[in-house]
Amino acid sequence: MKKIYQNALCLLALGLTFASCDNYLDDVPKGSKAPTALADYEAFLRDEYTNHRVDITGASQLLNDQYVTLANLASYRLYNANYMWDENADRIALKQSDETAYYSSYAGISTFNLIIENALTTTKATDAEKRIVWAEAKVLRAMNYFNLVNFYADTYAASTASTKLSVPLITSADINAPSRQVTIQELYDFILNDVKDALPYLPKVSQTALHPNLGAGYAFYSRVYLQMNNYTEALKYADLALAENNKLYDWVGYYNTNKTIIDLPNSYTTTTSPMGYTYVENYTYRHGTYSSLTTENSIPVERAQRFETGDARFISRWKIYTVGAETYYRRTLSGAFNFGGITTVEVYLIKAECLARAGQISDALNVLNTVRKTRILPASYQDIATADKTVALNAIYKTKANELINTLIPFADAKRLNAEGVYPVSFTKTANGTTYTLKSDSHLWTMPFPQGATQNPGNGTITQNVAK
Template sequence: MKNIYKKAVYLIALGLTLASCENYLDDAPKGSKVPVTLADYEAFLRDEYTNHRVDVTGAMHLLNDQFLGISTLANNRLFTANYMWDENADRIALKPSDETAYYSGYAGISTFNLIIENALTATKATETEQRVVWAEAKVLRAMNYFNLVNFYADTYTASTAATKLSVPLITSANINAPSKQVTIQELYNFILNDVNEALPYLPKVSQTALHPNLGAGYAFYSRVFLQMNNYTEALKYADLALAENNKLYDWVAYYNTNKAVIDVPNSYTTTASPMGFTYVENYTYRHGSANNSGGEFDIPVERAQRFEAGDARFTSRWKIRTVGAETYYRRTLTGFFNFGGITTVEVYLIKAECLARAGQIGDALNVLNTVRKTRILPASYQDIATTDKTIAVNAILRTKSNELINTLIPFADARRLNAEGIYKVSFTKTANGNTYTLSSDSHLWTMPFPQGAMNSPGNGTLTQNVAK
C-alpha cells in the first residue's frame, strides 16, 4: 500500500507537490510549491489523467465487452483467464505487481483526502467557496471507493455485508496514514456519509466537467442505493438527479449527420465522439480504461449481437471487420469518452428498473422508451410494451448494459443481479470448437488484489477476497 502513496504524494501536478500540509509545509522541496490557497487545492481536481482515471479492464474482459485477438490472448495469461472464463487459472499469481485499477484508484483517493483535510482552512477564499471544493472532493473520493469495492470485493448483500471484507479504507493523505480493510457494510456506510455531507454544498452548475455538481451527487447516490438493492432510495435520488439534468443525446440525429461516412462499406474512417467533456448527458466526466484522446475498444461479434436492431449509437461506434482469421467489430469513433463518470442515461435506466420492481410496469417502460427513441432508428423502432415484470426488467437491463458498455456499471449490475438470484447473468460462447461458460456463481466475478498491494500493504493489513 505504501507504493500507492509514493505515487500519489510525490506526484507533481500543475506545479504543485502532493504532501500532507501538517508534515511538509515547513520543509517544501526546493523548486516546488506547497498548496496553501484554495485555488492550489482546487487545481488538483483538474488533474484528470491522475485523479479521474477509472480503469476497469478486467471487468471488460470478463464481460467480453472488449475484443481480444489471438496474439493478445497468447501473450497475456491474465487477460486470457478473464476473457476465456478459465476458472482453473490462478489469477492471483497472474495479477501484476502494479495494476492501474488499484493504484490509480488510491492515487485519486490520496489527492481527495488532501483536499478534504485542507480545503476548509485554505486561504484566499470565502467559507462558501471552501465548502464547494471540499464537497466536490468528498463525492469524488466516494466514487473511487465505490469503484474499488465493486471490483475487488464481493457485491453488496445485506445479509453478509457486515462480515465480508471490502478494500482498505484510508482517510488521510499522509504517507504513513493507517489503513484498515473494513467490511463491505462499513465501506458503503462511509460512501453514503461522504455524499450526504457533500450534498448541501454542491453547486448546481459545475466549474468544469470534472467537478461534480448537485446532479452528480444525486445521480451517484442513486447508483449506490441501487447497488444496495434499495430501490425506494435509488428512485428518489434518480428523480432528484433528473430534475437537475434530464437531457438525452440524439444518436439518431448523429447517425443521420454522419451516415455518408458511417455507411461506406469496408471503410473505417472515423467520426468524432460526442461523449467528451461537453456531452449533454454528463453529470460529471471521468476517463475510463482508455484515458486519453483516441479510439475506444473493438468488441467481439457475440457482444455486438446483444445490441438492438437499428441501434444508431451502436452503428455509429462500431463496424464489422475481418483481418485474417479474426472477425470483430472495429471502433469508428475518436476523441474523448465519459466512461468513468455519470450520465443521465444511467439515471433514466435506474429509474426505469426501480419503477418496474415496484410493479409500475407502464411507467417503467415509458422511461425506457424515452431513452430508446433517441437511440433506435425510426425504421426499426417500436415501443416495448408488456405487462410482464420479468420481460420489462430484462429489457431495461439489456438497454443499460449496452448503453454503459466499457464502464464499470454492467459488471457491477451483473454481480448485483447474480447475488439477488432473480435476473441472473451468465454467458456462453464457442471458440475454436470449444464451448466456454461464465456462470452466475463463478468466483471470477470478484477480481483479486494485485501482488504489489498484497506484498506491501503499507500501514495496515490486506486479505484477498477471492481464492484465485
C-alpha cells in the same frame, strides 16, 4: 500501499517541490511554493489523467465488452483467464505487476484526502467557495471507493455485508496513514456519509466537467442505493438528479448527420465522439482506461449481437472488420469518452428498474422507451410493451448493459443480479469448436487484488476476497 502514496504525492506536486514526503507542508524549500490558497487545491481536481481514471479492464474483458486479439490472449495469461472464463486459472498468481485499476484509484483517493483535509483552512477564498471544493472532493473520493469495492469485493448483500471484507479504507493523504480493510457494510456507510456531507454544498452548475455538481451527487447516490437493492431511495435520488439534468443525446440525429461516412463500405474512417466533456448527458466526466482517452475498445462479434436492430449508437460506434483469422467490430469513433463518470441515461434506467421493481410496469417502460427513441432508428423502432415484470426488467437490463458498455456499471449490475438470484447473468460462447461459459455463481466475478498491494500493504493489512 506505501507505493501508492509515494506515486500520488509525486503526481500531486504539479511542479511544486516539497522537502520530504512526511512533512511536505511543514518544511518548504527556499524558492518553492506550498499549496495554501484554495486555488492550489482546486487545481488538483483538474488533473484528469491522474485523478479521474477509472480503469476496469478486467471487468470489461470478463464481460467480453472488449475484444482481445489472439496475440494478446497468447501473450497475457491474465487477459486469457478473464476473457475465456478460465475458472482453473490462478489470477492472483498472474497479477504480479501493479494494476492501474487499483493504484490509480488510490492515487485519486490520496488527492481527494489531501483536499478534504486542507480545503476548509485555505486562503484567498470565501467559506462558501472552500465548502464547494471540499464537497466535490468528497463525492469523487466516494466514487473511487464505490469503484474499488465493486471491482475487488463481492457485491453488497444485506445478509453478508457486515461480515465480508471490502477494500482498505484510507482517509488521510499522509504517507504513513493507517489503513484497515473494512467490511462491505462499513465501506458503503462511509460512501453514503461522504455524499450526505457533500450534497448541501455542491453547486448546481459545474466549474468544469470534472467537478461534480448537485446533479452528480444525486445521481451517484441513486447508483449506490441501487447497488444496495434499496429501490425506494434509488428512485428518490434518480428523480432529484433528473430534475437537475434530464437531457438525452440524439444518437439517431448523430447517425443521420454522419451516415455518409458511417455507411461507406469497407471504410473505417472515424467520426468524432460526442461523449466528451460537453456531452449533454454528463453529470460528471471521468476517463476510462488509458487507451480510452482518445479511442474506445473494439468489441467481439458475439457482443455486437446483443444490441437492438437499428441501434444508431451501436452503428455509429463500431463496424465489422476482418484481419487475417480474426473478425470483430472495430471502433469507429475518436475523441473523448465519459466511461468513468455518470450520465443521465444511467439514471433514466435506474429509475426504470426501480419503477418495475415496484410493479409500476407501464411507467417503467415509458422511461425505458424515452431512452430508446433517441437511440433506435425509426425504421426499426417499436415501443416495448408488456405487463410482465420479468420481461420488462430484462429489457431494461439489456438496454442498460448496451448503453453503459465499457463502464463499470454492467459488471456491477451483473454481480448484484447474480447475488439476488432472480435475474441471473451468465454468458456462453463458442471459439474454435469449444464452448465456454461464464456462470452466474462463478468466482471470476470478483477480481483479486494485485500482488503489489497484498505484499506491500503499507500501514495496514490486505486479505484477498477471492481464492484465485
